Amino acid sequence: MSPSMPDTTSPEELMAVLCAREIRNGERFGVGVESPIPMVGALLAMRLSAPSAINVSRSLPGGPLLFGSHEFTSLAQRGKVGLFFLSAVQIDEHANINLQYIVRNGTKKSFMGAFAAPIYYSVVKRIVLFRAEHSPRVFVKKVDCVTAAGRAGRRERRIGGPSKIITSRAVLRIDPLNGAIELESFHPGESPDTVCEATGFPLRVASDVHETPALSEAEARELRDFVYPKLGPSTIPWLADR
Numbered sequence: 001m002s003p004s005m006p007d008t009t010s011p012e013e014l015m016a017v018l019c020a021r022e023i024r025n026g027e028r029f030g031v032g033v034e035s036p037i038p039m040v041g042a043l044l045a046m047r048l049s050a051p052s053a054i055n056v057s058r059s060l061p062g063g064p065l066l067f068g069s070h071e072f073t074s075l076a077q078r079g080k081v082g083l084f085f086l087s088a089v090q091i092d093e094h095a096n097i098n099l100q101y102i103v104r105n106g107t108k109k110s111f112m113g114a115f116a117a118p119i120y121y122s123v124v125k126r127i128v129l130f131r132a133e134h135s136p137r138v139f140v141k142k143v144d145c146v147t148a149a150g151r152a153g154r155r156e157r158r159i160g161g162p163s164k165i166i167t168s169r170a171v172l173r174i175d176p177l178n179g180a181i182e183l184e185s186f187h188p189g190e191s192p193d194t195v196c197e198a199t200g201f202p203l204r205v206a207s208d209v210h211e212t213p214a215l216s217e218a219e220a221r222e223l224r225d226f227v228y229p230k231l232g233p234s235t236i237p238w239l240a241d242r
Contacts, residue, residue, distance in 0.1 A: 009215055011168035012132060012238040016040035017219050018166045022128050025050040027082035030057035036236050037130055038085035043227045073116045076123045079159050084124040086117060087131055090143040093201035095150025095162045095179045098143035114147055121148035125160035134167035136200030150179035170195045171212060185212040
């Protein structure tokens with residue numbers, strides 16, 4: 001690693017690299033607005049592992065000149081989006097997500113909700129959820145409000161659905177048939193026990209569970225020499241402490 005690159009990797013930085021590893025060469029993908037973690041990952045993927053991936057969202061530099069979110073939603077509804085990165089206030093054991101409100105001690109706190117998250121959850125081939133906080137208040141037994149359901153209803157036809165969850169502690173994968181969540185890998189400094197303790201529902205541990213691979217030298221170099229200067233420090237909050 002070159003002298004210009006610090007030896008430490010922030011949790012957000014590792015998450016961004018894990019997002020990059022999810023992007024496949026040649027597939028159309030989208031990133032929501034104000035989502036620096038997958039934004040960084042997307043630019044990294046297009047530099048390294050997936051140079052032919054097609055960004056179809058306006059949130060990245062060089063994105064398509066769509067008129068607005070309606071055009072992207074139309075593209076997704078036609079099955080033309082292979083991957084979308086989405087976050088949530090709460091995620092439960094069936095991969096239901098909540099972006100609407102939470103109730104704490106009888107008090108309801110509302111959030112901005114989501115323009116089309118319920119649509120994307122059903123029509124995008126793969127949804128990768130990301131959440132920097134991995135705690136029992138985020139990963140709950142049952143969400144306070146179901147913004148988008150992890151499993152299809154009895155009369156619902158789905159093109160895709162949630163595939164993985166990337167957090168500051170681990171990577172969780174989601175069974176496409178029943179929505180069950182299991183631990184795929186734990187990040188350096190964590191263990192299956194610490195990840196399970198930080199999850200508010202019984203978390204399955206995959207038979208092939210392993211430690212999350214660290215950044216490669218090439219990934220670290222591209223991040224710090226190209227991606228970060230491209231987006232600028234105002235877009236990447238975890239650079240503030242460096």
